[in-house]
Amino acid sequence: MISIKSVRTKALATLVAGVAAGATLLVPSAAQASGTTTTAATAPTALNNLLLSGQSLKPGQFRRSANNLYTLRMQTDGNAVLIKGRTAIWGTMTNRKSSSLVMQRDGNLVVISGRTVVWASNTAGSTGAKLAVQDDSNLVLYNVRNKAVWTRAMVLGTLGPNRALKAGQALFSTNRIYRLMMQTDGNLVLVKNGKTALWGTGTGKNPGAWVVMQSDGNLIVYTAANKPLWSSKTAIRTGSVLQMLNTGNAVIVHGRTTVWATNTAGR
Template sequence: MQSSLTARLAAITTAVLVTVLGGVVLAAPAHAATTYKGVLPAGTTMVAGDQLTSDNGQFRLVMQGDGNLVEYGIGNVVLYASNTTDKPGATAVYGTNGVLTLRSGGKAFKQWGSGANRGLGLILESDGSIHSVDTAVRVLWGIESFQNTVRSGTNIMPGTVLRSDASKSRTFTMQADGNLVQYVNGRATWSTHTNRNPGAWAAVQADGNIVVYAPDKRVLWASSTSRAGAGSLIVQLDANVVFYGKSDTRAWSTQKVTGLLWPVASRSITGRYGDDRGAGHTPRYHQGTDAGVKTGTPVYASGAGSVTSTVANDKTFGNYVVVKYGLTTVLTAHLSAIEVSKGQLVSPGTEIAKSGNTGQSTGPHVHVETRVNGTLKDPLTILSFR
């Protein structure tokens, strides 16, 4: 957890309740909605419109009027949802046994926790994770939600922690002392050196500039990328924090960029991006680049990323794998074997598959497709040969 559970005990027992008119709901409640700041005390029922926020308000767990319990992050990005929109008017009950239950019509239809211990509070942490703790201030269970991407036009408030993934080993933290710091495996690898400015915050501005402001709005640090335009700041799995501007190009990063690699140890190209495959082909123009290698050749990850799809026996691609690296995804297809699973973290040396001749293939090869922010690109302009 990002803060000591022992230190949170006082916050739990003196949790602040703020009454607001309305809330983030699909159907307006008849009551004045309640906001629980930092901690939801044991024995509390959340009805439509009620919400639990992190201490600085960056993360919100909302009991919506449609029955869905949803966590929103910076910029109202959905980080977690119970997927129960078919239960309008449902309530969320955090019991004294430490169990969180969704109820409708007097019946429970979804729950978290076992009830083996006495609950004390449900904490929405500064990194977006949700933890239930018992009276001894020990974690009973948790939802390890996180946010790794922040869009332009939003702020990163003091205490907020962005993470590349659920492991918590790669973080980007706007510390309470005013320092914006990148941590890798608990070690600071980059910072703005703006400590001794408690209350400072970071703005990911609409013009593409990333700025750390003092409480009196003095500029303490800036990335000097105001010409990049609106884009995304991403805490990546390759231990880099990168800002991509309006053209999806890398405008700023905390670490030196080494680039992404070609998936096989071969420079043989048997089909190029954009080749006209002739009338009757769908799509007619080749969307990737083909690596001419024999069946069984090792296929590797292109960098540090996460597997987003593994598909077997597709009519067109046969067996294929999709891996995401920041804004870039790499698809490798016509494989004879898949050696990774969805959600798995990979590095440049990870063997993810074996090449093959599956699907609509006229011979052994690996079909390689690259997309940047969803847009097809020529793989040979994105990936470097090994």
């Protein structure tokens, strides 16, 4: 295992504080934690749990699951949060006041602050898609054929600064062939077609571990107790992002420069 001394940054303290406050929680459901995706075969029809194409949630507005257990609320602080009771179990981590959550007609679910998109599901091309707040705790985007194209366990294409993957969550390539999966055993693994492992951090036997693309440009796997296990060694490159490419390569990009890669393209 590589040496990762001095990799802790203020970004971790900020992120952990946000999670504790419930503003940045990204906690998978039990089914997601076991590696499955909880989606129904067909989309629900009750309008109170759907955000239809062209609709939006302004600050204070919400959609609620049919069983009344889960609420997706556009908070006044600019964060769109899925809540069970008083506990936030998922959020967009956007925190820009006066933002709105918009189900765009092109199929992209976005948080918009003014005219700036600050978060997106990256599902443009699924014209007419709708968002469902489901009874199983999942958020699912369905296309017009009622096929799931996105769930809250998925990040498509890019993991931005200060974005984290908890156990059971994954960064997918936009063609859905490759995924960088934060496994429940603590290993971050790049998988092809859901079954072939191409690369991993070797951090298994650490249940509850999570990974974050820090604002300083470093990708780090932390234990459940927030101790570093693995690092990409790419710090001091503020604003870098992690991308899962359609070629099968996972890369960290700073501006237009690739500063780290799994070197798995074409495999």
